[in-house]
Amino acid sequence: MxxxxxxxxxxxxxxxxxxxxxxxxxxxxxxxxxxxxxxxxxxxxxxxxxxxxxxxxxxxxxxxxxxxxxxxxxxxxxxxxxxxxxxxxxxxxxxxxxxxxxxxxxxxxxxxxxxxxxxxxxxxxxxxxxxxxxxxxxxxxxxxxxxxxxxxxxxxxxxxxxxxxxxxxxxxxxxxxxxxxxxxxxxxxxxxxxxxxGPGNAIARSIAHVSSRLDEAVSIDEMAAHAGMSRAVFHRKFKQATTLSPIQFVKSMRLNNAAMKIAGGMTVSEAAMDVGYVSPSQFSREFKRMYGQSPRQWSDAHQLPAGML
Missing domain, CATH: 2.60.120.280 (Regulatory protein AraC)
Incomplete structure (x- = not known):
């Protein structure tokens, strides 16, 4: 039935x-x-x-x-x-x-x-x-x-x-x-x-390449070249795939990684260096612009919760 x-x-x-x-x-x-x-x-x-x-x-x-x-x-x-x-x-x-x-x-x-x-x-x-x-x-x-x-x-x-x-x-x-x-x-x-x-997804390959090298300097031209595209085509296709521009993506990946490291107990300076920031003042400015708090305020207010994904 x-x-x-x-x-x-x-x-x-x-x-x-x-x-x-x-x-x-x-x-x-x-x-x-x-x-x-x-x-x-x-x-x-x-x-x-x-x-x-x-x-x-x-x-x-x-x-x-x-x-x-x-x-x-x-x-x-x-x-x-x-x-x-x-x-x-x-x-x-x-x-x-x-x-x-x-x-x-x-x-x-x-x-x-x-x-x-x-x-x-x-x-x-x-x-x-x-x-x-x-x-x-x-x-x-x-x-x-x-x-x-x-x-x-x-x-x-x-x-x-x-x-x-x-x-x-x-x-x-x-x-x-x-x-x-x-x-x-x-x-x-x-x-x-x-x-x-799929083997033909150049954007995914570019993201994997950048994500494994966040502590290194990276340019849009380098990302585009790694994907085998012109800068303009790469920018358009990247934003279609991720909603973010390549520069926004790299900055968000670096700052999010840093925020997680700080919440996990790493010092602010160590976290900044780990994600490729050479200038502590630039890191603090961009962090505060992204999250509305300085890295030290973030460190005082956040702890990495159990089971956070």
Whole structure:
């Protein structure tokens, strides 16, 4: 019976998410993040409301099974819970927080780093099969929310369950992670992710190049040359992909990284040097312009909260 089949599917859907939540509850008696034993996969929990604060997202997917999270990119707010997951296929300077988390409404979720090599390998395999793949409407910028589907839920559950057995984790971890990556590339954010990880995406390559060298001087001409584009074309395509101009992107990445380091206990001068600032006065001016506080005021007022992503 179609109705009965639909009810059974919904029941299985709820049970699978509840199982993931129970795994996190069992393994995490306190707020924070823990490794699962699978490279790039972490569980997290938060029971305190934390307003959005500067953060840097490396390529990742964040899946919430209880509560909700908030991410802001260039003024656009993304609020998501257990009905949608967040896909960020390129390094991005954002603000992130858990404004609704509480002991009565705890946040439980899974963080999955997206490995460039494996995602590109899968993208190429999928696009050379000749089968029809889902496309995206409009321009997806920076990050995207995608509705959970059965493929994603099943793959995530199978991946998280491995943490209960070290041998299973060691033997099956890579295969289960590949299965989840495939589900992401097939899902609602699939076209967006495939575009970012496709071998022809020069903007993604440029972002990866800059993000790994934030402590070095970088020019727009150098970024454009690395992408194999003229300065004008690179600027236009970069802003289409990220919502930010190349200069805004580099500055936001540096200052967000510095803000996180300071909130984590690093001195202001160390944080400034770590992200490529030679002049302390320039760092202080740009930091205050970005966040409305001097670095020292920021240091006094902020601590890096447990489980912040």
């Amino acid at each position: 179609p109705l009965q089949s639909g009810i059974c599917a919904q029941y299985k859907w709820r049970m699978s998410k509840n199982t993931i939540r129970q795994i996190i509850e069992t393994r995490m008696p306190k707020d924070g993040m823990i490794d699962t034993g699978i490279t790039g996969v972490q569980l997290f929990r938060a029971t305190q409301a934390v307003p959005c604060a500067p953060a840097v997202y490396e390529p990742c997917v964040i899946a919430i099974v209880s509560g909700g999270k908030e991410t802001v990119l260039d003024g656009e707010r993304y609020v998501y819970d257990n009905s949608e997951y967040m896909c960020c296929p390129m390094s991005m300077p954002v603000e992130a927080g858990t404004p609704t988390a509480s002991s009565e409404n705890p946040l439980y979720g899974v963080y999955v780093a997206l490995d460039q090599r494996l995602m590109t390998e899968l993208t190429i395999e999928m696009e050379t099969t000749g089968s029809r793949l889902p496309t995206t409407k409009g321009i997806a910028r920076g990050i995207r929310l995608a509705r959970w589907d059965h493929g994603f839920l099943d793959a995530l559950l199978r991946l998280v369950q491995l943490g209960n057995n070290p041998t299973d984790t060691a033997v099956l971890g890579d295969a289960r992670l590949r299965e989840l990556y495939y589900a992401i590339l097939k899902g609602e954010a699939g076209a967006f992710a495939r575009q970012a990880f």
